[in-house]
Amino acid sequence: MPALDSSALLVARFLRSNGYEKSLKTFLEEANLDEKSLDLGPGGGLTIEEVLDEKRQFDLSLALEKVAISDNDEPEFSIPYPSIPHIVSDPGIPASNVLFVSVADIRTLGGPSLLATTADRALRIYTARAPYKLLRSHTHLHPSAILCCAVLQSKWLISTSMSGHVVISDAASGKVISSDKPHVKYAVKVLAHDRLPYVVTSGYDNTIVLHSLTLGDEGTPKLSELHRLQLSAHPEGMSFVALPTGEEALVYSLRDSTFLHYHLLAPSLPVHSKRNLAPTAASWVTFHAMSILPHLNGSSLLGIVTSSVPHMKFLLVRVDSEEVIMEVFTGAPQSAYSTAVFGWRVGGDGVWVNGDDGVVRGIERKTGKVVARLKASEGGEKVRTLWTGIVDGREVLVTGGFDKGIKVWVPEGVAA
Template sequence: MPSRDNVHVLVARYLRDNGYKNTLEAFKEELGLEDDMIPSDHSITLESIIEQKRLFDLSRELEAVTVADDEDKWHVPYPAFKSILPKQSPESNILFVSVANLSIPASTDDPSSGFPARPCILTSSADRSLRIFDFYTLELLRVHTHLHASPILSFLVFNESTLLTGGMDGRLVVSNPATGDIIAQLNDHQKYLVRIACSRDMKYVATAGYDKKVNAYSIENLGSDESNFAFAKIGTISFPTNPEAILFATTEGENESESTTPRLIVSRRDSTFLYYYKLFPVLSEAARHNLNPDGTSWVSFCAMDMSLDPVDHKFLVVATSTVPQMRFMMLQSRSDQILKNVSTKAPQDAYSSARICWRPNGTGFWCNGDDGIIRGIELSTGNVVAELKHHDGKVKAMFAGIVEGREVLVTGGFDKTIAVWELEKR
């Protein structure tokens, strides 16, 4: 008699137990099985084998992110010493911050005067201004108030002399941050342009607006002169609710060309799904992944922010709109397998803007909160291991990265202040 773990016996037992009588009879005749050769022992089933295989695959995935040594834990030291940027007049709520190398001329009277690129802090605020500070001296270098007719909600430094900004006027503006000259602009959104994303290879740009649309473009820069910067529209995605977060990620495609072309990931209000779009041959949905761990369709949250891990770019961390405390989820960028689902303990309400920033070494991330506290979350455990306290009220804007080999964090809030956090005192 065949053993109970014989492949043919397992298949026959599965067919019998699930009522596939005709298929079972044909299977028995094909293999010469008798009824007494198919035991009733259910200690090993096809379902249990598949479940064991699923758990094995999950354990292999978690090996990359499960704490094994001290080096996998939250890295110490971390940015904890703050410097406060000088307050500007008029004082306004801070909407967005970033740090990047910019070519700022030595003289405002002579924009062509040479000056090597230097680290700069860029901020936008509710008074419509875009301000640029020297990272080291905190000196105010430039103030641009003419780029948009309303406040700038998001921006992206494309290179040392090219800046992309999106405003409440719905426009995407390309400008030279040193001179303020507008190079190009698009008017494809009818309401707030809330997000700008760029692919890692700098070939594609996407914008998300509160007109319930996401637009995708390829970048056409015809030469070294940034004045040739132009967009070619790939397509528009229309949603029933407002998009909240967009991100480009390279995923495994069906063929070599697809695997090298990034896909656009989108989240939207009143949906627990992440939507994956391929750019070519037309902008179209390729997959959707449900972030609800129960797999149900009822809505309890949405993804408000997304970020790829800075080391391998394989893991996606999501900050949710969950009330009363933000949760973070981690999954593979091409999978709906939720690897972590933990509360950040950061308070928020239905009107909050959850933000999340990876530490450059990938050992954890920072998240904002309505109580003004910046929380450091250790990725391996999901525990809150650091708290940075300065802001009085909601923190709206965060940037985390490396500036000339030094880890930094920049935060801005509705208390109208901007804090620069570093590893050591200045």
């Protein structure tokens, strides 16, 4: 006998209760159902009307949730926010698509530094404060374009590239300390843990590699492969998180999958859990997480932006659970080739998300509303990368993209 909530039973009972006898007879034959199976006894089974009512209640609860999703004392999208752009450029450098930007403290270069990688294989370092002077231009690190970069001990750089290489170099001198190829192609992300001796890289060869980080005899960093995850699809979003148990973990997503995968941060990357975000998401649009970042206040919240055509979604979820607290359609247009990225505002009251239309959108965490729009590309070219944080005590947003430009955004009334 079919389950009481079987779709076939629901349709058959609807036809019988509404007097569609001819249609019912034909449907029972085609669905291979016995008419006796429609008699479910007292209180048995759902009706189509009840299913529709459940759907209406579900939609209403989501609408209410977006109005009051969190504590009443949660801050709004604070003002002033970064909105005044300052162009970072050097007349002697040919323009090229910007693939990655970040800001880090590099002591050997005098403090906060802006890192940018471009399609011409270069990794350039500028001062992170006006007049954004070019400090270094390294074009020899990789045989292909650099996709991601992390800083170690305010001195060393770990960079990954389209060719699958992972390179450690001296930020100031550009000296290559080591060059390995743990991925067949497209080493897209690198994470360096700030307290544990681990570095994680991911590639479009369907692998994630955990490396140990040690210091050699001369004090130079060295990577050694500890464990390799062979995956069923391309890894996309990836982040370190603290689990509710207090354990450190790696969380990642896969292309065309609504699951988040959690592995404990240990030499063998043991599997911890696998959480599906789709059952509690507000819509049934196919998506996968493209970028994952824990909330800045140390709580058990994850921000996620998705690949979901035609528009990016922002999700706020509980760590190591399937609870989706917020789901927002950002209005940022996407295609199958989009690379969604975002950054938390320094107070955690909102996020900045990129867009294929050249616009960076500010989303308020409390309401889920898009409350700010920054035209990062005058010609509407894709914003490929962004970074958010504090430089010299002020909130800063850095953007880069296919208009071949880098912009540093500061709040109105704040010196560049």
